[in-house]
Amino acid sequence: MVLLVPTLKWIIFFALFIFSGNALLLYLLLLFYCFDPLDPTGNISVTFDIYQRTDNGYLARVTLQNYHQYRHVEKPGWKLGWKWAKNEVIWSMSGAIATDRGNCSSYSGSQMPHSCKNDPIIVDLSPEVSENRSEHCCRGGLLSAWSIDPFNAFSSFELEVRNVGDNPLGQAPNNLTLMAPGPGYTCSPLLDTDPSVSSDFGGLRQVPVLRTWKSTCAYSSFLANTLPVCCVSLSSFYNPIVTSCRDCSCGCREADKSTASCIRPDSLSRSNEDNTIEIVECTDHMCPVRVHWHFKNNYMNQWRVKLTISNYNYNKNYSNWNLLVQHPGFTQKTSAYSFNSTKLPTLGIQDGVSLFWGIDYYNNELLHSDKAKVGVVTTEILLDKDPNSFTISNGWAFPRRIYFNGDNCEMPLPDRFPMLPNRSSTLAPTSCGFILLFILLFLPLLLL
Numbered sequence: 001m002v003l004l005v006p007t008l009k010w011i012i013f014f015a016l017f018i019f020s021g022n023a024l025l026l027y028l029l030l031l032f033y034c035f036d037p038l039d040p041t042g043n044i045s046v047t048f049d050i051y052q053r054t055d056n057g058y059l060a061r062v063t064l065q066n067y068h069q070y071r072h073v074e075k076p077g078w079k080l081g082w083k084w085a086k087n088e089v090i091w092s093m094s095g096a097i098a099t100d101r102g103n104c105s106s107y108s109g110s111q112m113p114h115s116c117k118n119d120p121i122i123v124d125l126s127p128e129v130s131e132n133r134s135e136h137c138c139r140g141g142l143l144s145a146w147s148i149d150p151f152n153a154f155s156s157f158e159l160e161v162r163n164v165g166d167n168p169l170g171q172a173p174n175n176l177t178l179m180a181p182g183p184g185y186t187c188s189p190l191l192d193t194d195p196s197v198s199s200d201f202g203g204l205r206q207v208p209v210l211r212t213w214k215s216t217c218a219y220s221s222f223l224a225n226t227l228p229v230c231c232v233s234l235s236s237f238y239n240p241i242v243t244s245c246r247d248c249s250c251g252c253r254e255a256d257k258s259t260a261s262c263i264r265p266d267s268l269s270r271s272n273e274d275n276t277i278e279i280v281e282c283t284d285h286m287c288p289v290r291v292h293w294h295f296k297n298n299y300m301n302q303w304r305v306k307l308t309i310s311n312y313n314y315n316k317n318y319s320n321w322n323l324l325v326q327h328p329g330f331t332q333k334t335s336a337y338s339f340n341s342t343k344l345p346t347l348g349i350q351d352g353v354s355l356f357w358g359i360d361y362y363n364n365e366l367l368h369s370d371k372a373k374v375g376v377v378t379t380e381i382l383l384d385k386d387p388n389s390f391t392i393s394n395g396w397a398f399p400r401r402i403y404f405n406g407d408n409c410e411m412p413l414p415d416r417f418p419m420l421p422n423r424s425s426t427l428a429p430t431s432c433g434f435i436l437l438f439i440l441l442f443l444p445l446l447l448l
Helices: 008-020 023-033 423-447
Strands: 044-053 057-066 079-083 089-094 096-098 121-124 154-162 174-179 185-187 191-193 197-200 205-208 211-219 230-236 239-243 289-298 302-311 322-327 334-336 340-343 352-357 375-384 401-404
Touching: 044 174, 089 096, 121 154, 174 185, 174 211, 230 401, 289 401, 302 322, 334 340
Parallel strands: 230 289
Antiparallel strands: 044 057, 044 211, 057 154, 079 121, 079 174, 089 154, 096 121, 185 211, 191 211, 197 205, 230 239, 289 302, 302 375, 322 352, 322 401, 334 375, 340 352
């Protein structure tokens, strides 16, 4: 996402928040600064539908919907939390569980609440679970990116809530939090909205729920405060120099103690292979993932690129990975031979943006490295030329930005991009040589 840098505006906004104590104001400000032109509507929404009253409370369905075009929720999955407005308890749940039962000593009998915590944390069930399931549940906390797999971009669970007080439909929970799976998400308050509607009798009858609360959770890499996970290297057919990832793109081995452990391939042992701790290869860039863009061929009406993604982790596979590329050439027709691809709409950007992801059961999992080789997936891309704007000078052949699994990859500096040979420098010796030859041939005649 867009990297946020503390500025005077940030200081003013946080000062306003501190003095106003308004959580909604803070969310709106964060949402403004989390705006991503490559995914202008990207967010995760949380919908709390109350669909039935009970003697002591209500039955509700909670749905998480991922509207991010290219950012998915990977293992170990999402965690959703809130704080009850009063003394509510979760009496029962299906499709998910609360991680802590809390203090239920005030209850007696054979039936006990599922969770008495005032601030429960909810996690999804795995797909292998056969009991206590609900409709559209149990994805192991995973949510696909909206552009890749919209059917698996949402998940829901159901719960029975009791001790709601005088209001039979209760009050909206406060302080909604989302880990997906790490930090970086800021959620708006759960607010009343138009009740969700389902259809019955083959779509002839509309059935609204009793009450709906909704929140929108926006992501910010600034709030996530994590090291970059990927970098970009470049090469071309017309220049023998390969532009490597910048040194310390994702941290430095010695100077930065927060960098993840690294190891050299020749010293990798069996004990390290079995270890669950993330271990990456010791490189100058120290990135778990490297994306290499090679400008391969320049044809009359098309040009060809080889795109390679390398995994330098020794203990981590990237399942259902995706790669987002911003490039001027993607405004024209493109064909990827070994990846799925689609073009995404943008806001205020003239360049084209294409999203790539693996083919099921072929290369949708970017495997970890081992002693023998680095885990790699690769494809070639054919792009049509635009005769009015096509040029390979000034770095046009290379991407403007690349995201891996929604994280912005560190690009080389523009002055290090592989450039075309300087024609003036190659022609100068030839011209000087011709002039020198002319002088050597005709100077004796002139001196006679």
